[in-house]
Structures are given as structure tokens and as C-alpha cells.
Amino acid sequence: MRRFNSLTEVRHELTAGTTSCRQLVEYYLDNIRRKENLNAFLEVWPEEALAQADAVDAKLAAGTAGKLAGMVIGLKDVLAYEGHTLQSSSHILEGFKSLFTGTAVQRLLDEDAILIGRQNCDEFAMGASNETSYFGPSRNEIDPERVPGGSSGGSAVAVQADMCLASIGSDTGGSVRQPAAFCGIVGFKPTYSRISRYGLIAYASSFDQIGTLTRSVEDAALLLEVMAGPDNFDSTASKREVPAYSQHLAPAPHYRIGYIKDCLERPGLNPEIKAATEQALEQFRGQGHVVESVDFPYLDFIVPTYYILTTAEASSNLSRYDGVKFGYRAPDATDLESLYKKTRSQGFGPEVQRRILLGTFVLSASYYDAYYTKAQRVRRLIKEKTDELLREYDFLVLPTTPTTAFRIGDVNKDTLAMYLADIFTVQASLAGVPAISVPAGKDSQGLPIGLQILSGAFREEHLLAFANSVTETLAPVEA
Numbered sequence: 001m002r003r004f005n006s007l008t009e010v011r012h013e014l015t016a017g018t019t020s021c022r023q024l025v026e027y028y029l030d031n032i033r034r035k036e037n038l039n040a041f042l043e044v045w046p047e048e049a050l051a052q053a054d055a056v057d058a059k060l061a062a063g064t065a066g067k068l069a070g071m072v073i074g075l076k077d078v079l080a081y082e083g084h085t086l087q088s089s090s091h092i093l094e095g096f097k098s099l100f101t102g103t104a105v106q107r108l109l110d111e112d113a114i115l116i117g118r119q120n121c122d123e124f125a126m127g128a129s130n131e132t133s134y135f136g137p138s139r140n141e142i143d144p145e146r147v148p149g150g151s152s153g154g155s156a157v158a159v160q161a162d163m164c165l166a167s168i169g170s171d172t173g174g175s176v177r178q179p180a181a182f183c184g185i186v187g188f189k190p191t192y193s194r195i196s197r198y199g200l201i202a203y204a205s206s207f208d209q210i211g212t213l214t215r216s217v218e219d220a221a222l223l224l225e226v227m228a229g230p231d232n233f234d235s236t237a238s239k240r241e242v243p244a245y246s247q248h249l250a251p252a253p254h255y256r257i258g259y260i261k262d263c264l265e266r267p268g269l270n271p272e273i274k275a276a277t278e279q280a281l282e283q284f285r286g287q288g289h290v291v292e293s294v295d296f297p298y299l300d301f302i303v304p305t306y307y308i309l310t311t312a313e314a315s316s317n318l319s320r321y322d323g324v325k326f327g328y329r330a331p332d333a334t335d336l337e338s339l340y341k342k343t344r345s346q347g348f349g350p351e352v353q354r355r356i357l358l359g360t361f362v363l364s365a366s367y368y369d370a371y372y373t374k375a376q377r378v379r380r381l382i383k384e385k386t387d388e389l390l391r392e393y394d395f396l397v398l399p400t401t402p403t404t405a406f407r408i409g410d411v412n413k414d415t416l417a418m419y420l421a422d423i424f425t426v427q428a429s430l431a432g433v434p435a436i437s438v439p440a441g442k443d444s445q446g447l448p449i450g451l452q453i454l455s456g457a458f459r460e461e462h463l464l465a466f467a468n469s470v471t472e473t474l475a476p477v478e479a
Helices: 007-016 021-034 046-062 103-110 153-160 177-183 217-227 271-286 299-320 336-347 350-363 368-392 415-420 426-431 460-473
Strands: 041-044 072-076 114-119 166-171 186-189 209-214 256-260 290-294 395-399 435-442 448-454
Touching: 007 217, 021 041, 021 046, 021 072, 021 114, 041 153, 046 114, 072 153, 103 114, 103 166, 103 217, 114 153, 153 166, 153 177, 153 209, 166 186, 166 217, 177 186, 177 209, 177 435, 177 448, 186 217, 186 460, 209 217, 217 435, 217 460, 256 271, 256 368, 271 290, 271 395, 271 435, 271 448, 299 350, 299 368, 299 415, 299 426, 350 368, 368 395, 368 426, 426 448, 435 460, 448 460
Parallel strands: 072 114, 072 166, 256 290, 256 395
Antiparallel strands: 041 114, 166 209, 186 209, 186 435, 395 448, 435 448
8 A cells, every 4th residue: 555645545446446434544553554564553553443444434424424534643642532541651641541532532532533542752741852751752754863853853764754643742842843843744733722722641741732743734724623712621722713724725816924043043944954044944935925124132042941841840740740649659668758758759750750849949939039030930921923024924934953953862861952953843832823844955964954933923824824834845755
């Protein structure tokens, strides 16, 4: 069976009778088995997926199938699916099974998506390389000695290596966009609140957003259309009407596009990524778009602000993992205090412990105003400036990452270097605006390069239409 790049291609063959959902699932299951060395999946659900496939085949024959019939999807190990293991790739949730299904996952099932398995990620979605996972790193299919990016690394590899048609991940500071760039696929983060977070394990609640990893913008639009919308279980979910994103992918003839010139002048930016970004901007000019450089004076404050705020929220959110209610419990505890200390010391990995400690420090009475309050003020400045630029321009364009995929072990020992890998993605997360990473060619080593596009809040319809046109002309996903 050939590789499919979109659900439209799948549905064409399903309609023609040249394949079936069961055959699709069997094909993906075979790929998962053959590419086990990439460590993309922590758990596969073959019997369930085949049963779902048979049910969808019957619905297709009866003409009652949903929008996602024929789409085989993997779930990042932070999304609740009733009766299925949920660990956030951490030892501390060992043995835990979800008691309910999250809203986004349920909406996928309601439209006849076929769920095939649970995917590896950085522990509690904290990382930019998938190396903090308790289950070991996922590996980039192009070069298994390189990282796939993080935290949704397994989800990205699964799509890259044709183990499923799409993956559902989460993006707190770039966790679907950065791995999408490293793996040469499409990674999309919608506006904060566009998709309900009910059923998503919390890392930093004012940043976390469910996102998609696909081989086409068309599929990203369809998945957003299905998952978005108000939810009684999440008071932060937007009540705005959900457009038919997948039906509005025709771009306008001309856009106003801004690019942050400081991003292209960063000393740590790979020269080949800079060249690819500049080439894309020139192509946009050639297509008749207005392309102008813009100033963004807060670039140096983005990463520190992000890490102060997200670690503070993580410190609060992860306090629930204490060995009492669920998950791992230290076997050598002697009293309640030692139970808490030993469980958390043994159950959390070094990076999660580091972020909890940092977050606890910035929230402490002596330092709250000096760090947390100040970071909130800077976040407001970053958001206001980003919104101002996105009122003047339809889109902001910048690299997704400063480098292409690095080798496993090269960066994870240098915490600062790992944090700086997020420098181009965290702006959209701090501002709460939608952003997408699309393939923009490869470097001289054959490693994928990503181009990132931001738009104003709740302007996904325009962002997806433009991104779709970019993928058709810039660097189409390989068949």
C-alpha cells in the first residue's frame, strides 16, 4: 500500500473500493512493527483499531460515516482515553489508566477516526528533543541518531515514518511545531482556548493547547474543525463559532506579511535555515504579497519569560502527584513525609524535577514579585506588541527552529541550549495566537527545515488557507 498524504487521498481509494479501513489499519500496524526501533509508540491497540476499522467500513458502505472516516490517528501520551494507560511518559504515573475520555479525543471518535495507539513524548511534555521520556527517546526516521524534536516527538515520528496518517499532540511552547520542523511535516497550534483542554494532562495551564501533526494542511484544518468549539467541561474553551476550516482553504490573492528581522540576525541561527527563510520571503514577494521587516524589541525576553511562567504553573499543576491517590508510590517510605519526598524524587525525571524546583522558587514569598509578577508584566508587553503587529500584517513569518535536528545526547546536557531551542516558537504561546510550521526544504545533510507562520487570534481560517498555498509551492511533503 502506498503512503497517503491526506484523508482526501484515503477517501478516494475507499470510495473506489481499492482499499478498506481494515487494510489501512493492517498497513499502519505493520509499519509500527517494522519501525519499532524509532520508539514512537509506547502502546499499540491492534484489536481495538481493527474493530473500529470494521465498524467504519460498515458505516461507509451504509453512507453514514463521519468526517474522519478512514483517518488513522495516534495520541500523544498526555491525552485521556477511557480505559487506556495514560502516563505522560513518566514513571510517576506508572499503572494509571484514564477514567474518562477527553473532549477532543471524544470528538475524533464521534467523527469515526480510528485510534491506533499511545505515543512517546518528553516527560510531562517538558523538553525539546523527546529525550526526557521515561521510556527513552524517540528517533528521527531520516537519521535515527538524531532527535525528532519535542515534546511531541513520538507523535511527529509516527506521521513522518508512515505509522499513522495524523497525530494529536499538545503545544505549550512549540511542542508540535518544533518536532514538525525536525521531521518535515505540518505542525499546527491553534489559538489558546480554541480546543478544549479537558482530558489533557496539564503542564502550564495558561499555555497548553492541543495541536495536530499531519502531512497536509488540509488534514490539520479538518481536525481543528472537528475538535474545536465550546465545552462545558472546560470554562476556558472559547464559545466562538467554529468555521468549516477545511472548506475555506483558498487563499486571498495578496497578503501583508511581516518578518522579524532580529530573528534572521540571531547569531545562533543556522545559515541554511536563514537562507531557506529568506528564499521563502522572496517567493512571497514574487507572488505579489507585501513583505516587510518589522521590529520586535522583546525577543531576548521571550525565553526567560516563558520559562519563569511555565515552571511556576508546572510547580502548581504537578503537586497532585504525591503517591497517595494514583500512580507510582515509593516502596521504601516510612511515614507520610517520606512518602511524598521519595515518591516524587523517584517518580519524576531530572528535567521535571528541575522545572518544579525552579517554579517553586519563583513562586516563593521572597521572590514572587521579583520573578513571577514581573514575568507576567513582560508577557503582557509581548502579547500587546504581537497583537499590534498582527493587526498591521496578516501574518508574521519566521523560522520554526534555530537549527535542524541535532544528535541524541548533544544538547540535553546543556539545559540553557535546550531552552533556547524554543526561541522562535514561544512567542505565539505567550501571545496565545495560532501558529503553524510547514516544510521549507532541507539542509545540505538532508535534514528538514521548517517555516513558521503566525496570525491573529482566531484567524485560523486565513492562516490555514495561506499555509496550504505555501505547502503547495514551497516544499511539498514527499510522497
